[in-house]
C-alpha cells in the first residue's frame with residue numbers, strides 16, 4: 001500500500017501541479033451553483049488543496065480531507081480564499097464519517113489513487129456522506145497508462161461501465177463529458193461525471 005505521507009515528505013508527488021484541476025475550472029465556468037447544493041462540499045484526498053481553494057473562491061463552505069499529514073499542513077499554509085477548512089483523516093473510516101453530511105463531493109485523483117480492492121469502500125463512503133439529492137462530481141482519470149502498459153498504479157485505471165456500476169446502488173448519472181481542459185499530458189484521459197444521490 002502507498003505510504004502517502006512519505007510520498008509528500010520525499011517530494012515524490014507527480015500529481016502535484018500547483019494549480020486546480022483544469023476540468024474543475026471548466027466545470028465552474030459552465031455550471032450554476034445547483035449541482036453543488038447549499039451545504040458544504042467535501043474534497044476527499046485533497047492533497048495540498050488547490051481544488052479546495054478553487055471551490056471556496058465561489059463562496060461556499062469546503063472541507064478538504066487527506067490522510068497525509070504533510071499534505072494537510074501544506075494545504076493549511078496557503079492564505080484562505082473563503083470558507084475552506086482541512087481535516088486529517090481517512091475517508092473510509094466510519095468514525096470520521098459519523099454524523100457528517102455534505103451537499104456535494106468533488107472527486108479528483110483520489111479514486112484512481114486508492115487500490116482497486118478499496119473501491120467498494122470508496123463508493124460506500126460517498127453514499128454515507130452525500131445527502132439525498134446531493135451530488136458526487138468527479139473527474140476520473142480513466143486511462144493513466146500508456147497503451148499496452150500494465151496497471152501498476154497508483155494511479156489505477158477505471159472505465160465508465162465500472163464507475164456506473166460502482167455507484168449505481170446509491171447514485172444515478174445525470175451528466176458526463178470528456179473535459180476540454182486538462183493538465184498538460186492528461187488530455188483525453190479524463191472523464192467528468194455528475195452523479196446524483198438517490
Ligand SMILES: C[S@@+](CC[C@H](N)C(=O)[O-])C[C@H]1O[C@@H](n2cnc3c(N)ncnc32)[C@H](O)[C@@H]1O
Pocket residue numbers: 004005015016017044045046047048065066067068071089090091092108109110113114
Ligand atoms: C494522487 S494524490 C492526489 C491529491 C490531490 N487530489 C491532487 O490532485 O493534487 C491522492 C491523495 O489522496 C490521499 N488519500 C489516499 N487515500 C486516502 C484516504 N483513504 N482518505 C483520505 N485521503 C486519502 C493521499 O494522501 C493523496 O494526498
